[in-house]
Amino acid sequence: MEIQPVLAALRKHRIPATLIVLEIALACAVLCNAVFMIGHRIGEVRIQNAIDQNGIVSINVNGIGSKRANADIPGNLAALRGIPGVTAAAAINMVPLSNGNMTVNSAAATLAQFISRKGIQMVAPYAFTSGGPAALGLQLLRGRFFSSEEYAGGSVDDTGTPTSHVVVITQHLAQRLWPGHDALGRQVYFYPTGHYTVIGVVANVLLPAAVNGPANFANATFFPASSANNGMGMRNYILRTAPQNRGRVLHQAVAKLRAASPDAVVDGQTFTQIRDDYFANARSVAWILVQICIVMLAVTAFSIVGLSSFWVGQRRKQIGIRRALGGTRAQIAQYFQTENFLLSTVGVVVGMILAYGANLYLMAHYQLDRMPWNYLPASAVVLWILGQLAVLGPAWRGAAVPPVVATRSV
Numbered sequence: 001m002e003i004q005p006v007l008a009a010l011r012k013h014r015i016p017a018t019l020i021v022l023e024i025a026l027a028c029a030v031l032c033n034a035v036f037m038i039g040h041r042i043g044e045v046r047i048q049n050a051i052d053q054n055g056i057v058s059i060n061v062n063g064i065g066s067k068r069a070n071a072d073i074p075g076n077l078a079a080l081r082g083i084p085g086v087t088a089a090a091a092i093n094m095v096p097l098s099n100g101n102m103t104v105n106s107a108a109a110t111l112a113q114f115i116s117r118k119g120i121q122m123v124a125p126y127a128f129t130s131g132g133p134a135a136l137g138l139q140l141l142r143g144r145f146f147s148s149e150e151y152a153g154g155s156v157d158d159t160g161t162p163t164s165h166v167v168v169i170t171q172h173l174a175q176r177l178w179p180g181h182d183a184l185g186r187q188v189y190f191y192p193t194g195h196y197t198v199i200g201v202v203a204n205v206l207l208p209a210a211v212n213g214p215a216n217f218a219n220a221t222f223f224p225a226s227s228a229n230n231g232m233g234m235r236n237y238i239l240r241t242a243p244q245n246r247g248r249v250l251h252q253a254v255a256k257l258r259a260a261s262p263d264a265v266v267d268g269q270t271f272t273q274i275r276d277d278y279f280a281n282a283r284s285v286a287w288i289l290v291q292i293c294i295v296m297l298a299v300t301a302f303s304i305v306g307l308s309s310f311w312v313g314q315r316r317k318q319i320g321i322r323r324a325l326g327g328t329r330a331q332i333a334q335y336f337q338t339e340n341f342l343l344s345t346v347g348v349v350v351g352m353i354l355a356y357g358a359n360l361y362l363m364a365h366y367q368l369d370r371m372p373w374n375y376l377p378a379s380a381v382v383l384w385i386l387g388q389l390a391v392l393g394p395a396w397r398g399a400a401v402p403p404v405v406a407t408r409s410v
């Protein structure tokens with residue numbers, strides 16, 4: 001198929017050609033970024049969280065002061081551990097993915113980095129009583145958990161800062177602070193006079209909420225705490241049980257704590273409910289973006305069908321002459337497909353530029369990651385295929401015009 005006749009025809013129909021190009025360019029820009037964001041959201045929902053997510057029950061106690069909350073911890077834990085099926089229980093200052101009150105600290109591998117603010121990592125300090133690692137189901141990779149003496153001497157002050165001198169951190173945070181080196185025995189700085197010795201490294205545990213983007217989502221630290229001397233009060237309890245017992249354990253745990261503190265507000269959730277609630281927005285956004293992609297592709301396809309059908313109707317005379325001169329139906333159909341391919345090519349080139357610019361804007365204003373380059377050619381291929389399928393019907397309708405009927409209509 002010669003390109004020059006196709007280009008000459010397009011120059012005579014600049015407005016419809018421009019409309020198709022702009023439609024395809026917009027579709028390409030939207031498709032690239034939407035599919036990337038869909039993948040990003042799905043990745044968030046599927047992110048690994050190395051705790052016993054199917055066996056954890058969380059109980060929250062509110063409506064009482066910090067001193068009373070701390071004083072009630074021993075009795076509450078005794079009651080909770082007495083529930084049939086509970087294998088471990090602990091009080092904790094905050095719960096992963098709870099999206100509630102969260103303490104955030106800056107952490108650095110050296111004092112010099114902390115002072116210069118270079119290499120700073122945003123972390124969340126979890127503090128729990130004895131039994132916390134078992135209740136959460138933490139997976140120890142290296143080192144050890146806390147001793148009974150460390151639990152007895154541990155606490156959290158009024159600002160949420162741990163007063164202990166030992167810490168357990170996630171593998172992700174260890175790699176961020178000391179890439180390529182073992183974290184055990186090293187000091188991590190939360191503030192100039194507050195540094196902690198790393199005694200253990202666990203598999204990645206997520207924070208109560210993402211801090212400054214997903215890169216910090218697994219920057220968790222763990223500290224020992226006793227039931228006393230916790231300035232902010234520990235109001236959350238974590239229970240671990242078999243997945244099939246979660247509903248019963250949740251109901252009994254809430255009932256026991258309500259009976260022990262009638263004036264307190266006690267509620268609870270299984271961790272799967274907590275996780276589902278946290279990622280509900282991500283799933284909704286992903287579904288909305290899927291619908292946007294479907295609508296955009298459908299509108300683009302119908303636009304191509306409509307304009308191509310219009311062109312076929314406008315060119316019945318030219319088609320008839322071409323058929324009378326020996327042109328086959330396949331050649332006529334190929335003409336329209338070549339025309340659509342050229343328009344699609346211009347559209348996807350413009351669209352890829354727009355997609356890249358849109359991604360830079362989203363990176364600057366919405367903390368989105370840089371879009372991998374392979375999304376651009378992948379979207380181009382999709383739109384090329386869409387264009388060829390959309391023009392197929394009008395092309396074959398044009399090819400089916402008999403030469404005699406076309407020439408009689410002149």
